Amino acid sequence: MPFTPKPHAALLIVGHGSTENPDSSTPYFEHADELRKRGLFAEVHCCFWKEEPSMREAAYMIEAEEVYVVPDFISEGYFTQEVIPRELELNGPSTERGGKLWHYTLPVGVHPSMTGLLLQRAQEVAPGVDPAATTLIVVGHGTGLNQNSTKAIKDQVELIKQSGAGYAAVLDCYMEEQPFLAGWDQMAPTPNVVVVPFFIADGLHSYQDIPVLLGIESEVGEAASQREIFRHNPHHLRGKTLYYSSAIGTGRNIADVILDQVADFDSSRS
């Protein structure tokens, strides 16, 4: 459904950012650029936990009296439920503060439209590869500290299974909790394996840590933007043909998911 423009409202995209890797914040700026070009909001801004502008600084950049805050995060958890509301002083779905009305949407990663993006990415990374002979692995960080962090991925795996895309197997794997990604070749029953990192950015995890866990590289490499030679698919490893994608959030089509979250927020209020 086409998005109804909000010429009097601001959009504030909240990202994590990094003090070590500038690639971490690139997708957020690209999502903001994409939405700015579409002219659907009076203003579009980004803010970060680890970079500038901070969430509290960004509040001074906003001139509109109505603000949609969209966490450009992959799952609900510590950041979306604790850090962002605290830093932006939000006390519920809508908060009146400082002469503005702040709306707080769900994070992009939990929206059902992510399923389409995952399938699109899997097809792009392994063009012409028969899904019936392929295992699709959606990989996340995982942490024993918060069950919510894996829920978004488990939900997506179920949605992909039900989508009729025809993959022989669809699995969720994690860097730091079971099932561990390091055993991908044992878990995948097919000769072909497609791995899509369920992260927003190509940061330390998707370009440095995961390639080591997969066995593509033997040690952690440089940040993505500093690499001279990009990875080339497919990789023939451990008796399988492996196709490794960049992080799902690096696509400009995440801008559509941001709009979906804003539209869903409005629908839930009406």
Next chain:
Amino acid sequence: MSIATRLSTAADAGITRIGQIAFLPAAGEWRHRLCHVEDAADAENTGSLECHDGPAAARDLSTWAEDGHYRFTKGELSLKRGWLMRLRSPEELLNALDGFYPAAVSLWLAEKEGRLEIQHLRAKLNRQTGMYRFARDLSDAGAQKLVREVCGPGNCCVKKILWQLDESTPLEDSPATRYDGVVGDDVPRSTAIPLLCREACNHFVAEARKAAKEEKRATA
């Protein structure tokens, strides 16, 4: 009046500096032009600087220092030289400066208008959770020391610190706390937009966490 219009009006009225960026005179359709302060004298020599039309390159130009390190705090005194940015409108000027110095113009205007809320260090540390909650334990002496070691031009940050330890405890006098957020002693202060630090940054909080843990280890 919008932030962009207020900025543009200030530029027309004589603002010539922000951080390590110089505002150059308008030239034809280019209402605003920016370059590194150390390139300003050569900026009119055609071809001596890499020209960028529009604000899009601001983020890339401000991401890496000359020696290749990542400038994760944009107040760092390490902005790359060799570029000229030409801008057509107040909105493009604001977008460019928000790329180089995120939120700096908005914070400056808020301060001028008495709207800027300062968050003192204790309040900032006390609201930390997760792995950063240990930062709360940092002693006052440790915090004062950390300001000297992390902030100010001696440590490469050229923002003016507005916060105190708490409501009644100012930061101890040091080059870091004396710094006024304007790069260059020769610049008339009325012609510069100072870079303002309204609360300790997350880099400082991360360092506070480390220092607090070190204090605990030392007394154990």
